[in-house]
Amino acid sequence: MRKTYLGLAVSVALGAMPLAAHAACTSPIGVVMPLTGSLGVLGQENVKTAQLAAAQFNKAGGINGCTLQLKIADSQTQPAIAVDAAKKLVDISHVPAIVGALSSGVSMAILTSVTAPSKVVQISPGSTSPAFTQLAKEGKTGGYWFRTAPSDALQGVAMAYVAHSQAKLKRVAVIYLNNPYGIGLANRFKQAFTAYGDTVTAMVPYNPKQPSYRSEVTQALQGNPQALFLVGYPTEGATIMREWISNGGANTYLFPDALNSPQFVNNVGAKYLDGHVWGTVPGSTKTKSLPLVKAAFKRMYGHGFTQPYDTNTYDAVAVIALAMEAGKCSTGTCIKDHIRDVTENPKGTPILASIKGFKKARMLLAEGKPIRYIGASGTLQFNKYGDVTGPEVVWRVKKGKIVDVETMSPGQIAKITKELGLK
Amino acid sequence: MFGQYLADGIILGSTLALGAIGLTLTYNILNFANFAHGSLLTWGAYFAWIIVVAFGGVQGATFGPLSFGWPLVVALLFTAVMTSILAIIVDWLVFRILRKTNIQVSLVIASFGASLLLRNLVVVIFGPEPQYYSENIQIAREIFPGVRVTPDQIFVVCLSIILVILLHLFMTRTKLGKAMRATADNTSLAQVTGININNIVRWTWIVGASLAAVAGVFFGLTVQILPEMGFNLLLFLFAAAILGGVGSIYGAILGGMVIGIAADLSVLFISPAYKPAVAFTLMILVLLIRPSGILGEKTR
Structure with missing residues (x-):
């Protein structure tokens, strides 16, 4: 310009x-x-x-x-x-x-x-x-x-709820990526899971691009956890999972949003994951867009x-x-x-995500009338920190496919957060 | 737990040692730090992967408890040949011309460029996804109390030892090996005594690239095959070569082992978050005490 x-x-x-x-x-x-x-x-x-x-x-x-x-x-x-x-x-x-x-x-x-x-x-x-x-x-x-x-302040609580109430776990080891994502989600999970009275047996950070993750896995295996919560990215995540399985780690796995990927499931091997996975991922509210x-x-x-x-x-x-x-x-x-x-803008005309919708938006804006965009991922109400709230979807791996089994609404997660005495 | 960390370190150390030998050889004889060495390792792993996938139809025929059968043995030979050819092509296209100028820095920078090119070529041809030689995950067995390793990992360590012994015999017992050492010591003097330098350069690439290829396959076998694998390993290979004493083959082996074991054992004392720093802290400490590296010659 x-x-x-x-x-x-x-x-x-x-x-x-x-x-x-x-x-x-x-x-x-x-x-x-x-x-x-x-x-x-x-x-x-x-x-x-x-x-x-x-x-x-x-x-x-x-x-x-x-x-x-x-x-x-x-x-x-x-x-x-x-x-x-x-x-x-x-x-x-x-x-x-x-x-x-x-x-x-x-x-x-x-x-x-x-x-x-x-x-x-x-x-x-x-x-x-x-x-x-x-x-x-x-x-x-x-x-x-x-x-x-949505922030992982929600996902961490949702994962702790899934681990405690649905997978019925009492002892979980956490291996997490040493960056703001891994640290943030792992700590939030630990907060919520221990608030249930359960135990996190190990919190093991890992760095990306390392030649091997054997010692990290060895460390996480100590303390006989019933499950592994792996907060990582697909490429190194696959290596860590294969090491974990190879070394006889317990076969219940908790996976966050970053591992909600068909390629990751293939790379680890669907036969090792079928029925053993509990996952969470920020979901989309079913909007009209x-x-x-x-x-x-x-x-x-x-x-x-x-x-x-x-x-x-x-x-x-x-x-x-x-x-x-x-x-x-x-x-x-x-x-x-x-x-x-x-x-x-509550008075704005709802705008759907399509060519037609955008045409309408341009027309209304040209006339100086207010609009309200309905997102494809949710209604998109940014708070003053730039955050949106949204539901968390619980997923599992069945026959090699990622299957959504339940949606936890923002209200439901807020209620659990309050019950656990967390902020 | 000490035993397990030690075993983990030795397995990584064997891969690093093989890779570091090639790096130190090219430094010693061709006189420059070859940043493209990591990419040779990557290509080595992918060449072998092509063969394993091509023979994919005969799955099931594996050697005892190992995760692979004849295809991988064929693949090891194939990849050694192909990676050597690749190295010689790169040398002919890039380094041969720059060697004439005798400016070391241009060779180093050119090798960095070649490395980027080779790595991205892998992405273009094979895609950015990680690959594996076998879909199956091997279950580790307890060989000593509290020490669990997979049969593949034992294979990797054993074959590394055999290759190192063979390399030792090659360098000390054959005419070619002696000629390579002579060239490394003093190129002009070697030339005067009738050694064909071009031939030595070619063989340096063949030995270095073959070992890199095998190291790549080992890494693929024990971890995963990835376009960035060689590049990610490169810093550790340099650390191993420098720690052991640049130019010394035995130093490279020792360096690889020290780096591998130290990184894994460090987990006993400090958080794994600091694991990557261990190798380099160790390198700096050794260089402060012995600037030429553990087995490096004092003067050159």
């Missing part, structure tokens, strides 16, 4: 007639997601939904008369690489907003060193660490941080959603685009100030 103005200024200065404004222009949004690395299997699919949202917006007329352009960068699930990519997007492509990343560790690095200082909006579709809420409370996000997936996005996705790619956070990624792009349209925004600060206008 800045370049366009510069070009305009130069042409005015030279006495030439300013060019007409209908010239093809683009409105870039950055996307920093893992296409390779530990979360590559999730990120590759997630990005497709971002592309779907962008394509639908452009068919509905684009943003502020310009084509919405996604600038996609691979985070490689590594903070240093992602920060570099985000910096390039902000400094060179001048994006006012970035969708990403998936890993809490990576999102945290981008947030603290790129987006918050540069006043660029960042919406993560899948970073669930409670650490972000803390950061926002301390005022360090400047209000530029949002996420379309969900079937529309599902159908559009299938039309575009030929297959349905396979990974967690597919709908959350779609919503992240949609929310940014609508906020830009609503405020005629080209800066992060403007987008930040308009996001809540398009998602939670």
Whole structure:
């Protein structure tokens, strides 16, 4: 955008007639997601939904008369690489907003060193660490941080409930990834599980990209746990699981959102997991937008959603685009100030996630009327820390397939949290 | 628990040792730190995987308690040949030309570039997903009280020992091996006595790449096959080579073992969160006391 103005200024200065404004222009949004690395299997699919949202917006007329352009960068699930990519997007492509990343560790690095200082909006579709809420409370996000997936303050409690009440476990070992996601979820689970009067036999952190995880598994096996809660990412997670099974670990497994992936189940071996898994994953509230996005996705790619956070990624792009349209925004600060206008104005006309919906939204906004976007992942009411609440889905592995067995509503989780005396 | 951690360390140490030998050989004879060595390891694992998958139809025929049968033995030979060819091609395309300029830094940086290229080629051809030689998970057995290992892991350690003995015999008993050591000691003097340097360079790549390929297969057998595996191992391989004394083959073996065992034993005393730091702290300590490494020559 800045370049366009510069070009305009130069042409005015030279006495030439300013060019007409209908010239093809683009409105870039950055996307920093893992296409390779530990979360590559999730990120590759997630990005497709971002592309779907962008394509639908452009068919509905684009943003502020310009084509919405996604600038996609691979985070490689590594903070240093992602920060570099985000910096390039902000400094060179001048994006006012970035969708990403998936890993809490990576999102945290981008947030603290790129987006918050540069006043660029960042919406993560899948970073669930409670650490972000803390950061926002301390005022360090400047209000530029949002996420379309609920915090693990919910998932940790849901997992403890599942382990205690459904799997009937009393002694669980935890192996967790040594980053904000792993630490946040593991500690929350420990808090809730011990509040039930049960025991966490071991809390073993692991680092990504290590040549072997045998000693971590050996340490977690001490204390004879009845089950393993593995808070990790699919690639190393598969290695750790295979070591655990190979070394005769107890065969009940608790898996969080990051391991809710068919590839992970295949890599470990479905026959070892069938019937032994209890999992949790932030779910989508069944909104009216969900079937529309599902159908559009299938039309575009030929297959349905396979990974967690597919709908959350779609919503992240949609929310940014609508906020830009609503405020005629080209800066992060403007987008930040308009996001809540398009998602939670009770008087707003409900907008569904489709080409038709976006067309309607543009029309209403042009007339100065309020809108309320209904997300595909939920109703998207961001609190002042940028968090949304949402349900947690309980899943199991049956005949090699991931099967959802139960949905725990936000109210139900809040009640359990209160009963356990947690905040 | 001490025994179990020790066993875990020895298994990792054998893979690291084989990888570090190749690294130290290229450093010694070709005179540069080859960052592409990790990628040779990765390619080695994938070459072997092609054969194992191609022979996938004859599943079930495994050697006793091991998780694999003839296909993996064929694969080991195939991958040693293919990885050597790959190394020689890379040498011909990149390093041969840069060697003439005699600027070491350009070789090191070029090797880093070659490493990125080779790694991403793996992603393009084989995809970013992890792979395994066998879908089945081997159940570990108790060999000593409190020490559980899988048959595959014992195989890896035994074959590593055999390969190291063979390498020792090759370097001390054969004309070629002696010529390689002579070249490492003093290239000009070796050339004067009639040793064909180009031939030595080729054989250095063949020996280094073959060992890297086997190390890659071992890693795939005991952990997993991944496009980033070699790159992730590279820092540890360098640590092992430097710790043992750059240029010394026996130092590389010792270094690999020390790094592997120290990392796993450290879990007894400190949180696994700090495990990656152990290898490097150890390396720094050794270098402070003995700047040439444990078995490195004092002056060069």
